[in-house]
Amino acid sequence: MSIELEIFLETIINGLTLGALYALVTMGLALIFGVARLVNFAHGDLFMIGGYALFVLLGVEGMELPYVLIVPLVVIVTMAFSWIIERTVIHRVINQSWRVHAVATLGISIVLQNIALILFTTDPKQTPTIFSRQIIEPFGVRMSMQRVIILVVVIVVFLGLQYFVRRTKLGKAIRAVSQNRDMCAIVGIDVKKIVMITFVISGGLAGLAGALLAPLYSVTPMMGSLLTLKGLAAVVLGGLGYINGAVFAAFGLGIIEALFSTYVSFAFKDVIVFGIFILFLFFRPQGIFGRRVGL
């Protein structure tokens, strides 16, 4: 294999792993927007909570839990946090305008970041696992096993989410609420309860992202901020509320970003990402898949 072909292949793999990172964050954002029309600016902070939960659980002396057991625990922790946030703030503002949603979730974000700052200081925390240390070389591209796990988990979670919203009773109720909340209320669906469940699932997805990605990066109070913005861009590009579209857009953004970083400039990759975002807003504001809002 020529070196240029090897580099190209490596770039695509980089793009896919980056896309997987965005997809994990984006799925939760798209889900909660689809159901509650809530743009959750604190979503990245739930991702951060996932990272810190992993850090704490990995460090529990005397227990030394295996990583595969810690990941579901992290998801449970972030779901619990999401439930508390939903009960204390979200359900009080959910029927208000998007402006109130934005201010409320930004406020939650600031509070969570500052709590993390007080509890863990600003020093980045490392959360290595046996998988993040294990290096493999598929097609001559050196990468951590953790990246392969992330890719596989994203596909499994995506398919699982599809099955959940299409085949289960609760999933169907979530889809129904995403399409017509008033009608759902009339036919006896507890809309507020569905919003609460969706918010908690969305938080769990952010926590899963934190547990999977933290071993590759480092955990800091601000780690979720830029991710939230990029996740939101993917949600809009995919078509507001469409999980399929959001995941497609997340991988698209990841690959474009990787290609641009390798062949043009890493420094200006975000200019390209948000440039594409703005172009879409001009020419296809409903996004790639969007025609109407719904799951």
Next chain:
Amino acid sequence: MNKRILTKSATLFSLVTTIVLILSLGVLSTAAQDEPEPIKIGLYAPMTGPVAFLGEGFELGATMALEELDYEIEGVPVELVVADNMCNPTDAVNAIRKLIEVDEVDVILGGGCSSATVAAQPIIAEGETPAVSATSTNPSIYDGMGVGGNIWQFRVNPDDLIMANAFADLIADDAGSLGLVAENTDFGRGALAAYKPLFEEMGVEVVYEDYFDLGTADYRAGLTAIRRANPDALLIVMTERDGSTFMRQLREVGLEQTIFSRGSLTSPLFVEFTEDDPTIGEGILEFSFWAFGLDPEHDEAFFERFDTANSPHRGMSYYVVKDVIAEAIRAAIEETGEATRESIRDALAEIDIETPIGPVAFDDHNQAYPFGTIQTIQDGVPTLLDTIELVPVERETSEE
């Protein structure tokens, strides 16, 4: 009759109470006059944001210095006032205005990163408050200081032009081609702007140059680009937080180039951030103005006091407060009887001392020339290899 007596008693009581109150206020006020006004040292540094650990480090260093001084210089109490500049120009201007106008500090330490220090310059000059930089290395700051117009700004640490002139030779001896990697800030961009012309003069080919935003999570695409350019060596300009993530992923990708650093990739704090894999920083050759081992007694005391590792920001903040600012305040009090903004500035301009980080005396641009340090990580331990005497360099925009 009884009513009249009661009225008289009430009047008498009011009178006595008033006199007692007035006397008490007088006593309190005299006591307050006896207690001298504290000297306020303002610290502006990134306390939040992606490089908040730098501000935290500054605060730790300054706190330790003040603790050792017992929060007192020449019998006058000293206090530290902190303002967050978030390492960005807008917040730096707000932070410095707050320190000068609201907190009315007497002298300023900071700003912890070049972007903040560059932005704060006009406000410091306008506010006529002495400010001392401990770590901001952007060369452009030099031009405005002292005879450049801003007589209030001083810089203890050498800038990247001074250091580049001492370090570029060493890099050129080892590498025919180079990849340049820096954080996307005034620190990173200023440093590479200082090195590039020197490499050009020395015939070192720069085959890759790129900048990474603070807080970047995934560097792999940039690392693939470096692999594509295939330089002999890399010069990295980053601090510990971003540098540890970058180096971790560099090792994952398997790049085997020699690594040169002009940041803080060999500090104990970097080792702390990468303690799960001590090989991450192994062999990095770094040029700086602070190194673990320069003052082993302080390194040990710092760890004992805060249970965390020392770093350039933590160390420099400590020395600048304890040796430079405290010395200037002491001299100002001795000279004029009080430590005002002006007397502290005059004392700073006259300072000429030996410190563990080298000699500190300011030139006509208010720039000091402490030691340059060359260090590495050997077997997971930060190791000081050499100290170098730094000298003034020729500058294109200098008035000299």
